[in-house]
Amino acid sequence: MTQTARGFEIPPVPRNAIGPRVPARGYLVEEITGGVHWVTDGGYQCAFVVHDHGVVAIDAPPSLGGLVTRAIRDVTDKPITHVVYTHYHGDHIGSVNQFPDDAVRVAQQETHSMLREHSDPLRRLPDVTFKDSYRLEVGGQVIDLHYKGSNHAPGNSFVHLPQQRILMLVDVIYPGWVPFTNIAQSKNIPGFMAHHDHALSFDFDTMITGHLTRLGTREDIEIQREYMHDVRDAARHALEITPQKRELARDTVGLDHIYVYFKTMYEAAAAEASKPLLEKWSGRLAGVETLGVNHTLTMYHSLRLDENAEPQVVFFPPTETV
Numbered sequence: 001m002t003q004t005a006r007g008f009e010i011p012p013v014p015r016n017a018i019g020p021r022v023p024a025r026g027y028l029v030e031e032i033t034g035g036v037h038w039v040t041d042g043g044y045q046c047a048f049v050v051h052d053h054g055v056v057a058i059d060a061p062p063s064l065g066g067l068v069t070r071a072i073r074d075v076t077d078k079p080i081t082h083v084v085y086t087h088y089h090g091d092h093i094g095s096v097n098q099f100p101d102d103a104v105r106v107a108q109q110e111t112h113s114m115l116r117e118h119s120d121p122l123r124r125l126p127d128v129t130f131k132d133s134y135r136l137e138v139g140g141q142v143i144d145l146h147y148k149g150s151n152h153a154p155g156n157s158f159v160h161l162p163q164q165r166i167l168m169l170v171d172v173i174y175p176g177w178v179p180f181t182n183i184a185q186s187k188n189i190p191g192f193m194a195h196h197d198h199a200l201s202f203d204f205d206t207m208i209t210g211h212l213t214r215l216g217t218r219e220d221i222e223i224q225r226e227y228m229h230d231v232r233d234a235a236r237h238a239l240e241i242t243p244q245k246r247e248l249a250r251d252t253v254g255l256d257h258i259y260v261y262f263k264t265m266y267e268a269a270a271a272e273a274s275k276p277l278l279e280k281w282s283g284r285l286a287g288v289e290t291l292g293v294n295h296t297l298t299m300y301h302s303l304r305l306d307e308n309a310e311p312q313v314v315f316f317p318p319t320e321t322v
Helices: 067-075 109-118 181-185 189-200 218-240 242-253 258-273 275-281 288-306
Strands: 003-005 008-010 028-033 036-040 045-050 055-058 080-084 104-108 128-130 133-138 141-146 158-161 166-168 206-208
Touching: 028 067, 028 206, 036 067, 045 067, 045 141, 055 067, 080 133, 104 109, 109 128, 128 133, 181 189, 181 288, 189 218, 189 288, 206 218, 218 242, 218 258, 218 275, 218 288, 242 258, 258 275, 258 288, 275 288
Parallel strands: 055 080, 080 104, 104 128, 166 206
Antiparallel strands: 003 008, 028 036, 036 045, 045 055, 133 141, 141 158, 158 166
16 A cells, blocks of 8 residues: 655555565675575675685675675685676766676676776776677686667676576666666666567566566566657557647746756656556556656657657647737
8 A cells, every 4th residue: 555754655665566574784695506696785796606716796886896806706706817897887886896806707898998988996997898798707607798789878788697588687677666766767768668678688586676676577578668659659649639739838847948848848748647557556566656747758769869760740830820
């Protein structure tokens, strides 16, 4: 049932969005299978792989900070030999400086380019880069890295462990939840959409997604893909009804303050078009009541900017017949 806190109504969280409880120490570390472990604080996730001679660390979010190394040491005292960056964003690799300097850093070429541009001493440039794919074989473990094009961020890559049937893809799939605001702050919305199908092309059972409360499954991808296509349909409808909302905005707030006029028009179209989306997904995916309209508006802009979708938005139609 809906809760109220400090005057705000908080929608219920569906059971399928609730993951394991994080201990009071601030992190949970569990072996998935075959030496592959995930670490989470309930909001962020990273991973590490124990091999015959050491450990491969995958990401290190600042929210966990040094607890990543502590989690590794809970499991093994073997040296950290390699560090894999899923992508360049600081919220996922912002504390990789905790790992030894002699650990080999591996990332996709675009990640290297973005890190070089930002020149952040906390995110050391990778030592090994790849364009499309790279296989890391070390101490009896096989880790395949694949890049399928820009999505949430340039360089954001798949980490596939074929022996354990585990897939890691960060900031795209949100098990039990809708994506984060502005469609996960994605740099490339069409690429974000395509990565649902790319993910399903891998052979895996368990997924590490980088965020939220639990591990994912193939079904989670299929569910989110359905949700995102519903968002796309809602955004297309928002484009269709924009002429009505354009008139509403002009009558309500006028044209003197252009940004207020645009904001009123856009948000009115997205709010109306997303009503079926909210009705369908409320109670099925956590957060839809909070972010469903936002996702529709984000997709609306992607359709008109990335895809030049029709009907195209006309902002200022003539007010008089010429």
